[in-house]
Amino acid sequence: MSKDANGLFTATDITGLTLRNRLAVAPMTRVSASEDGTATETMARYYERFARGGFGLLVTEGIYTDQAFAQGYLRQPGITNEAQSQAWRPVVDAVHRHGARIFAQLMHAGAISQGNRFRDTTIGPSAVQPKGHQMEFYYGKGAYPMPTAMTEEQIADAIEGFATSAARAVAAGFDGIEIHGANGYLIDQFLTDYANRRDDRWGGDTRRRTTLVRAVFDAVRATVRAGVPVGVRISQGKVNDFSHKWAGREQDAEAIFGALAEAGASYLHVTEHKVWEPAFEGGRDSLVALARRYAPHVTLIANGGVQDAARAQEVMAAGADIVALGKAALANPDFPNRVRAEREVTAFDPTILGPIANIKPSELAA
Numbered sequence: 001m002s003k004d005a006n007g008l009f010t011a012t013d014i015t016g017l018t019l020r021n022r023l024a025v026a027p028m029t030r031v032s033a034s035e036d037g038t039a040t041e042t043m044a045r046y047y048e049r050f051a052r053g054g055f056g057l058l059v060t061e062g063i064y065t066d067q068a069f070a071q072g073y074l075r076q077p078g079i080t081n082e083a084q085s086q087a088w089r090p091v092v093d094a095v096h097r098h099g100a101r102i103f104a105q106l107m108h109a110g111a112i113s114q115g116n117r118f119r120d121t122t123i124g125p126s127a128v129q130p131k132g133h134q135m136e137f138y139y140g141k142g143a144y145p146m147p148t149a150m151t152e153e154q155i156a157d158a159i160e161g162f163a164t165s166a167a168r169a170v171a172a173g174f175d176g177i178e179i180h181g182a183n184g185y186l187i188d189q190f191l192t193d194y195a196n197r198r199d200d201r202w203g204g205d206t207r208r209r210t211t212l213v214r215a216v217f218d219a220v221r222a223t224v225r226a227g228v229p230v231g232v233r234i235s236q237g238k239v240n241d242f243s244h245k246w247a248g249r250e251q252d253a254e255a256i257f258g259a260l261a262e263a264g265a266s267y268l269h270v271t272e273h274k275v276w277e278p279a280f281e282g283g284r285d286s287l288v289a290l291a292r293r294y295a296p297h298v299t300l301i302a303n304g305g306v307q308d309a310a311r312a313q314e315v316m317a318a319g320a321d322i323v324a325l326g327k328a329a330l331a332n333p334d335f336p337n338r339v340r341a342e343r344e345v346t347a348f349d350p351t352i353l354g355p356i357a358n359i360k361p362s363e364l365a366a
């Protein structure tokens with residue numbers, strides 16, 4: 001084990017589901033589904049490469065969860081009917097053939113939806129125009145439209161969408177479910193002070209703003225069988241507000257991570273720009289350290305800016321059980337195998353994501 005002094009290649013488990021090592025692929029939207037939201041052969045080959053390259057766990061791109069307001073991007077895959085569910089089978093099977101696990105990331109875009117074939121308006125916790133601009137590499141342009149504040153019924157429908165999608169994902173063979181509570185999408189909009197101005201039970205202080213994520217978690221947990229891990233992804237930054245920080249700092253971390261630990265999350269997936277750096281200006285602890293503190297017994301996946309094995313080790317030493325790679329995995333779909341063989345790691349080339357972030361033929365070349 002001399003090549004594995006840092007423990008990246010020790011097996012682990014998430015609530016009993018074994019993983020062959022500690023390296024995961026972070027969720028990445030690649031807008032490469034069919035127009036009707038079915039996963040494609042290209043996607044199966046794309047995900048298969050990470051499994052063949054030695055990753056222990058793959059988290060899919062965000063998958064939309066209903067045929068109402070959930071879809072965020074044109075060519076985003078969904079899991080809202082039988083055809084979409086079946087289309088994931090070849091993806092899951094290809095990954096399993098190479099000994100990796102794959103979790104479905106379930107996502108509702110809420111107010112920052114910029115391409116939805118089911119609706120031409122958006123909804124969110126409150127009628128607050130999202131910051132930032134639509135992403136052109138996902139076929140968007142200009143400002144985000146003003147959303148309407150969700151009704152009780154729309155909130156119930158959104159929760160139901162997560163639960164039925166989770167059931168479909170498990171039926172399609174996924175090994176676990178990741179609820180996308182990060183990066184500015186619907187659940188994160190509810191968590192966020194300036195986006196959630198509600199004065200009913202879905203809004204208020206930080207603890208009250210966790211009501212939606214807890215409700216989604218409970219609904220998903222009640223739907224899938226006990227052995228299937230159900231985790232939640234959490235971030236401060238958002239695709240439309242990159243440098244956002246929680247105003248309540250460590251107290252917010254305690255409220256959010258504590259609520260999810262108490263709810264029974266199988267794992268937390270925390271992501272920051274550079275996940276090893278202090279979470280708050282002038283502070284010392286990283287978000288990984290804070291998640292470890294306030295969710296001490298929950299498996300912790302850390303993501304953000306990790307490009308090499310030494311950094312991955314540092315993040316594990318700070319409290320992570322698993323390290324997820326995004327851009328480094330795109331540049332090195334065989335990152336784990338390379339590290340094990342002590343081969344050099346290739347730097348990420350951003351041109352791969354332009355002009356549209358779809359999967360490129362060059363990525364699939366052997």
Ligand SMILES: Cc1cc2nc3c(=O)[nH]c(=O)nc-3n(C[C@H](O)[C@H](O)[C@H](O)COP(=O)(O)O)c2cc1C
Nearest residue numbers: 026027028029061062271303304305306325326327
């Ligand atoms: C092209 C692209 C698409 C992404 N799509 C998603 C997504 O669907 N869901 C998600 O939670 N994060 C998404 N992310 C964020 C990544 O999971 C990750 O947090 C980010 O790239 C930072 O990690 P890294 O430095 O290892 O790349 C995406 C990132 C990229 C580059």
